[in-house]
Amino acid sequence: MKDRARRMTMPPPLPTAGLHLGVVLLLALPLASTVTPIASAQSDSAPATAPAPLRYAEAVEEARTLVQADIAKRDYPGIAIAVSVDGETVWSEGFGYANLEHRVPMLPSVKFRVGSISKSMTAAAAAKLFEEGRLDVDAPIQRYVPSFPEKAHPITTRQLGGHLGGIRHYEGDENFIRDPYPTVLDGLAIFADDPLLHEPGSKYTYTSHGFNLISAVVEGAAEQPFLDTMRESVFRPLGMRDTVADFVTPIIPGRTSYYVRDAEGHVVNAPFVNNSYKWAGGGFLSTTEDVLRFANAHLDDEFLSEASHKLLFTEQRTREGEGVGYGFGWFIRTREDGRRLLSHSGGSVGGTSLMVMEPDARVVVVGLINLTRADNGVVTEVLDLFIDAVAAAR
Structure with missing residues (x-):
């Protein structure tokens, strides 16, 4: 993908006019140097259609207005959003702040906690092992994780990937764990001895712990640590240089500050948590542009095979035949249109x-917000804008 339109927008009031102008001018330089040659080259051999970023300029302006209004209305600290069409980035911009106390502006390069998007990334690693013949997704998980206690019914990796395995989700304050878990297997101890919620395959029950168990399956199938497999089979091949595990002690350049709302609805600093128990379930940091690269890799079969696409994007069903709206690490939905x-x-x-x-319009949108439980409906609104723009351009 080519990054052609990276900007930062600050909501009023700005810290100082000088900061605003300096940042905007700095970020405008790559944009200007990209656009100028395109314009000058049109004298002799003008293309039949404008290059993608210019073709969707009107949609970008409409989307920018939407996001600016949304951040003002909902009062979240910052958002970064990126859009691609046909694998090319047509818009990437930050709004608001990555750190409120120091007024650090939000940029597309800022790293966020992406939460359960980590599940989709983990699913890609599992799919790689599947297509290489190293992972049988329909075998009992103990083939790859012999230390995990056997339950009343066998569980398969495919079932875990579709939230059909009967593994429970977080309980109590498990989402606020502060203690470190040195290994993936250590993290399984949180739920390993608990009974299944239901017979695997009989019911859909969303669970992050189920994906943490998949990370142990990936370790067993790959015969190396889970994070090594993620780096070697997913992040490096896709150029996701800014996607890392959310370790709490290292200095990670570009990591955003984290915010929540208090009982009165005020934005305050988020409590300390240690996500080392759930890399696969929700423990990665990434940027909008890295997540965009990741999603775009699923629009063709260069990164993953046709068989892997079928694994990931076929809606799973219960034993009674009821669709669950989920494949393997991905939600699947057909709208009324x-x-x-x-x-x-x-x-x-x-x-x-x-x-x-x-996939049909080949439009991808990624939106990341540095606030717990923020309303992210504007991301879908931006998607609709660009779907319409693509239809008009074609």
């Missing part, structure tokens, strides 16, 4: 995320 959307949202302590794509 007939458009099929593939997506995943995420909720973290200090983060709200949404990655959504419409």
Whole structure:
């Protein structure tokens, strides 16, 4: 993907006019240097259609207005949003602040807690092992995680990937764990001895712990640590240089500050949490542009095979044949207008995320917010804007 339109927008009031102008001018330079050669080259051989960023300029302005109004209305600290069409980035911009106390502006390069988008990333690693013949998604998970206690009924990786495995979700304050978990297997101890909620395959029960168990399956199948597999099979091949595990002690450049609302609805600093128990379930940091790269890799078969696409994007069903609206690490929904959307949202302590794509229009939108339980409906509104723009351009 080519990054052609990266900007930062600050909501009023700005810290100082000088800061605003300096940042805008700095970020405008790459944009100007990209646009100028395109314009000058049109004298002799003008293209039949304008380059993508210019073709969708009107949609970008409409989307920018939408987001500016949304951040003013909902009063969240900051949002970064990125859009691609046919694999090319046509808009990438930050609004508001990555840190409120120091008035650090939000930029597309800022790293957020992406929450359950981590599940989709983990699913890609599992799919790689599946297509290589190293992971049988229909075998009992103990083939790859022999230390995990056997239950009343066998559980398969496919069932875990569709939230059909009967593994429970968070209980009590488990979303606010502060203690470190040195290994993936250590994290399983939180729920390993609990009974299943239901017979695997009989019911859909959303669960982050189920994906934490998948990370142990990936370790067993790959015969190396889970994070190594993620780096080698997903992040590096896709150029996701800004996607990392959310370790709490290292200095991670570009990491946003995290915010929640207090009982009165005021934005305050989020409490400290340690996500090392759930890398796969919701523990990665990433940027809008990295998540955009990741999603776009699923629009063709260069990164994953046709068999892997079928694994990920076939809606799973209960044993009674009821569709659950979920494949393997992806939500699958057909809207009333007939458009099929593939997506995943995420909720973290200090983060709200949404990655959504419409494969037929080849439009992908990613929105990341540094606030717990923020309303991210504007991301879907932006998707609709660009779907309409693509239809008009074609």
